[in-house]
Amino acid sequence: MRPHLRPAITTIGLLLALPFAPASATTPIFDAHLHYRPAVTETFGIADVARTLASNEVRSAIMMTPDPALMRRLQAGTDTRLVPFLEVSQRLGRKMDWMHVEDLGDRIATMLDTSEVRWQGLGEFHIMADDRFAPGFEQLLDLAVERDLTIMIHGDPAVIDHAYATHPEVRILWAHAGSYAYPPLVRDYLERHPRMNMDLSMRNPRINPGGNIDDDWFELLLEHADRFMIGVDTFTAHRWKQYTRLKDETRAWLQQLPDDVARAIAFENGERLFPAR
Secondary structure, three states, X not given: OOHHHOOOEOOOOXXXXXXXXXXXXXXXXXXXXXXXXXXXXXXXXXXXXXXXXXHOOEEEEEEEXXXXXXXXXXXXXXXXXXXXXXXXXXXXXXXXXHHHOOOHHHHHHHHHHOOOOOOOEEEEEEEOHHXXXXXXXXXXXXXXXXXXXXXXXXXXXXXXXXXXXXXXXXXXXXXXXXXXXXXXXXXHHHHHOOOEEEEOOOOHHHHOHHHOOOHHHHHHHHHOOOOEEEOOOOOOHHHHHOHHHHHHHHHHHHOOOXXXXXXXXXXXXXXXXXXXX
């Protein structure tokens, strides 16, 4: 079924008719998944970051970096409002074993306390189901609740369930709409965990195969329009250099949604969840 013929579903699930109007190609963006690491500065400098974000109408963004000094340089060097997330897992261990580092919570607390950056989140943390009971993960959840920080998790559904079973107050941003980004599962988890939101980075091929938005994704995005954000996931210099193309792939499916839904997902949700401080 073509997008403009589908019934529009409001965020509270009522079947109300919404007018279809394509989102403008200049609609602002809140990018919920950016990385900028010291190694990238050698081939893609801060001026390149600033120019890329400005030319793509990125008004605000979550920026993850392990280096407080680099974050301050980014904030000073771009007009885009950056929401700072401290990316610590690879400073404490390797990407997949950080949760086994001794005294992890204390170590991260020290990083936060000794930094001049006003961090609003932690992550991205990669964690699979087998590690969800690790003491380091419990310490991370404790710290996030105590400090009112959002955690970005790249992990399995069982990780999310465990986090909310032990820390129901925690705020989680589930990267890439989870490890298994199938609409029925995504819907189930949005309904289970009302304090969790999702970024849709890396999911353009699933959402918009062949240039036509998938029917199940279309209905899900309308049904939970207040819970999704977009992102590019600039985990390498190559991804930064491909930013415009990747952003345009995202805009291609946003433009097939009703305008109010597209605006919510493109930037309104991010700016509501992470307001200027």
